[in-house]
Amino acid sequence: MAQPTPASIDQRKPRGRRLWFDLHSWVGLKLCLFLGFVCFTGTLAVLAHEIDWLLYPEIRVAPGPERASWGAMLAAARSAIGRGRNR
Numbered sequence: 096m097a098q099p100t101p102a103s104i105d106q107r108k109p110r111g112r113r114l115w116f117d118l119h120s121w122v123g124l125k126l127c128l129f130l131g132f133v134c135f136t137g138t139l140a141v142l143a144h145e146i147d148w149l150l151y152p153e154i155r156v157a158p159g160p161e162r163a164s165w166g167a168m169l170a171a172a173r174s175a176i177g178r179g180r181n182r
Contacts, residue, residue, distance in 0.1 A: 148155060
């Protein structure tokens, strides 16, 4: 009995396997384009505030003449919260 040659092995491969490979390739390409678009627009949505900050200097906060102390910031936060949380 003769051993099969590589050409005869290729002829015996099921045709469905090639069909699934082609289908997988096309679906993967379409999904890649769609997901690439989703990721790009999502990145723009997440970074929208930073992009605005870079493009429009008038929305940037200018540093004040003096810096607030930690104690002053804590007192302001406590007064803003009010008596809602007493420890």
